[in-house]
Amino acid sequence: MKPKSLAVFNSNDVYPIGADSTMPFQQNRDIFYLSGVDQDESVLVLFPDAPEEKHREILFLTETNEHIAVWEGAKLTKDDAFDVSGIKTVYWMKDFEKVFFEVMTQCETVYLNTNEHYRANHQTETRDDRFIKWCKEKYPAHQVAKANPILQRLRSVKDPIELDLMQKACDITDKAFRRTLKFVKPGVWEYEIEAEYYHEMIRNRSKGFAYTPIIASGNNANVLHYIENRHQCKEGDLILLDTGAEYANYSSDLSRTIPVSGRYTDRQKQVYNSVNKVKKDATKMLVPGTMWKEYHVEVGKMMTSELLELGLLDKADVQNEDPDWPAYKKYFMHGTSHHIGLDTHDYGILTEPMEANQVFTVEPGIYLPDEGFGIRLEDDVVIQEKGEPFNLMGNIPIEIEEIEDIMNS
Structure with a gap:
């Protein structure tokens, strides 16, 4: 001042x-x-x-x-x-x-x-x-x-006390997600899943969701801000869950995509693994000095490579793309990371380099309306002074085998 x-x-x-x-x-x-x-x-x-x-x-x-x-x-x-x-x-x-x-x-x-x-x-x-x-x-x-x-x-730069509160919010989200994995089966309704989450959050001293939850089964996942949560979950479909708990006014922000039937199809696995790979590679870039805008350009290149592998893009699509709206945006149209803290989309000056103890989401996705599903995976990570960021959601199941094992246990 x-x-x-x-x-x-x-x-x-x-x-x-x-x-x-x-x-x-x-x-x-x-x-x-x-x-x-x-x-x-x-x-x-x-x-x-x-x-x-x-x-x-x-x-x-x-x-x-x-x-x-x-x-x-x-x-x-x-x-x-x-x-x-x-x-x-x-x-x-x-x-x-x-x-x-x-x-x-x-x-x-x-x-x-x-x-x-x-x-x-x-x-x-x-x-x-x-x-x-x-x-x-x-x-x-x-x-x-x-x-x-x-x-x-x-x-934007979190105090250790704030990081502890955010970890608590993420831990509550973990409990709610695990409860949901055991509950989901063909025939349940999206709002019933929301209720399972809410029950577990409240009983762990959260006020509930940090933001309006997205429980999007089947093609609903291709509506980025689908919040009606009123459809029945059908056998063979995926459910995109964007559901984070708050704790002491601090937010968590989780996305997972799970199979209604407890098993992913081969095609769903293929797309899921591509999203997960982009997420892992993007996370490694969140280090002090990284510029938010340049980071998103690099993540776009990673996603382009995966979409080529999946056969969703071909070389001509990439060669002829509009620089202001690259070809990958057809299937991944939102940003990869935002600040998180007291607000789910928290304060932070995006034109300044990233700093240690800032917390970012990492949330790539691939959305396929023609195939009837969309996949988004998201964790909250703390930038470290040195090395890769610390994942506040590192204990929350994300690998295909983990999710299938819990759902079928």
Whole structure:
């Protein structure tokens, strides 16, 4: 941050559904990352150069009372907030404007928090959005700066505590996947499989899925964001499972493709092994200094080679390909890796080299609508200072023999 500047971070709103119904509260990841506070109507102000030491870190919270405690459960007290965050100076929200005015008279620049993730596309106005409008109108003479680039760099490199939480999320996903392998058979419904996952996640202290799960049998696997999960699984089909648990707000992101009947056909094995080979080779490239864009070009070359082997492409397809949409994209149209952490598609500046302790997914796929199946395999890996990345999902079955053995045990 610039000298004589402060930064402000707001919690998320509780979003309405209709009548008096609301969605379950999900904390804004930035204020959670910086403070550990996981409740609505909270504000964090960071002011490193504040003249008064007590104002260098400030939390504003809704004042709890007996009525709130009875109807909703008690909110954080000031002592609780210190235990959670380590921040000594805690004010109630009713004092926000008065205290904020005082610190704003002592600073020159205010860092405002916006969402600049490359996939962000939200129409809903957030609490941060409303605060930015109010702050600019109330304090027009202050310089404005962006908190987001700083946060992207901070959040993309994981602390050992964060890696432990992500490992826990992956371990819960492992248990849920193994339960599913023993449950699946011809005739089950996709939503029943979802229920098996959810049961195992909840009983292991996860809140459930880190993202909307994909349980895609047969040709449903060729719809990349198929989330209806309402079809019956038929003998001979494959099921693409994109299903990761959350734990303590941290995400896991797993993809596996399994046979409804417990055995892969020869053709399914052939394609599966090609996807698995690309995944293994791509994983080796996730080392410090790798550029995300160049990495995807190289993975495209690996996939092209496999598609030629499978007879899905021929040399003419590759020689005549459009550089902006290479031939392999017909069968593998999405990216191979994204940052993961507090968000499933987490923060990280993609134009900067990869660093140790960043966590990426690796998720190649081959999608064959004409053959009635699609295969995607995905793990979450931590970039190491030296050597190959560490696979947080290294214990989750992925090889054909492992999966068939469990399903037929």
